[in-house]
Every structure is written in C-alpha cells, then in structure tokens.
Amino acid sequence: MRVIVADDAVLFREGMARILAEEGFDVVAQARNSAELVGLVRRDTPDVVITDLRMPPGFADEGIEAAAEIRSFAPQVGLMLLSQYVEVHHVLRLMEEFDGAVGYLLKDRVSDLGAFAVDVRRVAGGEVVIDAELVSRLVGRRRERDPLAELTHREREVLSLMAQGLTNAALSEELVLSPKTIEGYVRSVFTKLGLEPGEREHRRVQAVLRFLRWQ
Template identity: 95%
Template sequence: MRVIVADDAVLFREGMARILAEEGFDVMAQARNSAELVGLVCRYAPDVVITDLRMPPGFADEGIEAAAEIRSFAPQVGLMLLSQYVEVHHALRLMEEFDGAVGYLLKDRVSDLGAFAVDVRRVAGGEVVMDAEFVSRLVGRRREHDPLAELTDREREVLSLMAQGLTNAALSEELVLSPKTIEGYVRSVFTKLGLEQSERGHRRVQAVLRFLRWQ
C-alpha cells in the first residue's frame, strides 16, 4: 500500500515513515507543509495520505484544507489526519464534509503500531476512523433536550462504537453478540432517529453525526 506522510516536524515525520515501512507500507514521499503535500499526491497517486492537522504557515487547519483539496481531484485517496489534541469541530467537519475514507486520530495512537496500521488500512479501504478519545469526550457531555433519549443503553453503546468507525462485524466481536442481533440494534437506532433508507442517504453516517452533535 502506497503512503505519503506530511508533518512539519522532521523527527516525527521520519519516525512515522520508518514505522510504516516496518508495517509493510510503501512510503512514496514525505511533505513538510500542505502545499508540498498536494503536489506530491499529484505526482505519486498514493493509496492513503497521513498528515498532521496543523502545519505551516499558520498551524491552524492546513492539514484539513489540504485533505479537502486532495479529495477534490483524487477522491480515491484515503485521508488520515493526526492531531496533538482532540478538537471536536475539526473532527465533525471531517465527518460532515468527507464521504468516507477518512480518519482522525491523536498522535499518541501511533505508539500502538499494530492498531495504527490497521486504522490506516481501514481508511484506505473507505472506512471512517475516529479516535476513541474524541468519541468518549462527546459521550460525557449532556444536553437538556436529548434527541437520542429514546435509545436504550445498549443502542446508545452500539451508536457510540459506530462513531468510532466499527462495522457491524466489528460490533459483533466487540460486544460478543451475534451478527443478527447487531443488525437488529442498528435498525432500531435508525428507526428511533427517524432515518429512512434512501438511494442518496447514508443512514450510518447520518446517525453518527446526530450522535456526535447531541452528546
């Protein structure tokens, strides 16, 4: 799997490249800033890009802006964004504006090489991967008028894990429940949230977005 790494910190960037190589990835190139990253994607056509969220010159949201530009001309490229801190508004933007094949992880997650490699491959395969810390922070927040109040504790747990990017198969393994039971919970979540199936709608993404906004 072909990868491009982008980060302004040379030590982190080089370390990331070495880790990925050890996990079987083909690191095509490295970028120091968002403009360089976009140019390298045009040149090498990677399977996935791993980029810091904050990069020169402004150290704001250059990584996301570069990801949006890449998605506009290379929609097949997976986009994994890394951040030093959990920033809810950035994570929500990724969920809302990017149609799959995107991830948002804390840099600390890189220390678990096996899990990180799995997450990168999931993003390259079209899945959405969100850091568990991001989800847990939202779960800890409450609002007086909760549109998710009709969900049972188990349904809320299923939706919380869906927000981390788990598929039905992964939910079945995580919760030690049969695939049929998981399908029932997922359908119930969709029904209670009023999400009807349509050709254009992605109920799973819509359910997760509603969960993230109102937790």
C-alpha cells in the same frame, strides 16, 4: 501499500515513516507543509496520505484543507489526519464533506503500532475511522433535551462504536453478539433517531453525525 506522510516536525515525520516501514508500508514521500503535500500527491498518487491537521503557515486547519483538495482530484486516496487536540468541528467536517476513506486520530494513538497500522489500512479500504478517545470524551458529556435520550444503554454503545467507524461485522465481534442481533440494534437506533431509508442520505453517517453533535 504506498503512503505519503506530512508533518512540519521532522522528528515526528521521520519517526512516522520508520514506523510505517516496519509495519509493511511503502513510504514514497514526505512533506513539510500542506502545499508540498498536495504537490507530491499530484505527481505520484499514493494509496494513503497521513497528515498532521495543523501545519505551516497558520497552524490551523491546513491539513484538512489539503485533504479536501486531494479528495477533489484524487478521490481514491485514503486520508488519515492526526492531531494533538480533540476538535469536534473537524470531525464533523470529515463526516459531512468526505465520502468515506477518512480518519481522525490523536497523535498519541500512533504509539500503538499494531492498532495504528490497522486503522491506516481501514482508511485505505474506504472506511471512516474516528479516534476512540474522542468518542469516549463525547460520551461523557451531556446536554439538555438530548435527542439521543430514548436510546437504551446498549443502543448508545452500538452508536458509539459506529462513530469509531466499526461495521456491523466488527460490532458483532466487539460486543460478542450475533450479526442478526447487531442488525436489530442498528435498526432500532435508526428508528428512534427518525432516520428513514432514503436514496440521498446514508443513515449510518446521519446517525453518527447526530451522535457527535449532541454529546
């Protein structure tokens, strides 16, 4: 699997490239900033881009802006964004504007090489991967008039794992429940959140968006 890595910190960038190589990835190029990243992808399209969210010149959202530009001309490329910070608005943008094959992980997650490699491959395969730490922090927060209040503990657990990008099959394995039982919980979540079947909206994505906004 061919990968391009982008980060302004040379030590982190080189370390990332070495880690990926050890996990069987082919790191075809490295970028120091968002403009260089976009140019590299235009010249030699990889399977996945792994980029820091904050890069020069502004150290704000250059990584996600580069990801949006890449998605506009190379929609088949998986996009994995890394950050030192938990920033919910960036996660919401990924969920709303990108049609799958995206991920948001905290940089600390990279220390678990096996899990990181799995997440990169999931993004390359079209899945959405959200850092478990982000989801767990959101779960711990509460708001008045919570629209998720009708969900049972198990239904909230299912929705929390859905927010991390787990499919029904993965939910079944994670919770040690039959696929049919998982399907029942997912249907119940959709029903309680008022998400009716429709051609224009993906109910799974809409459920996760509500979860992220109201935690």
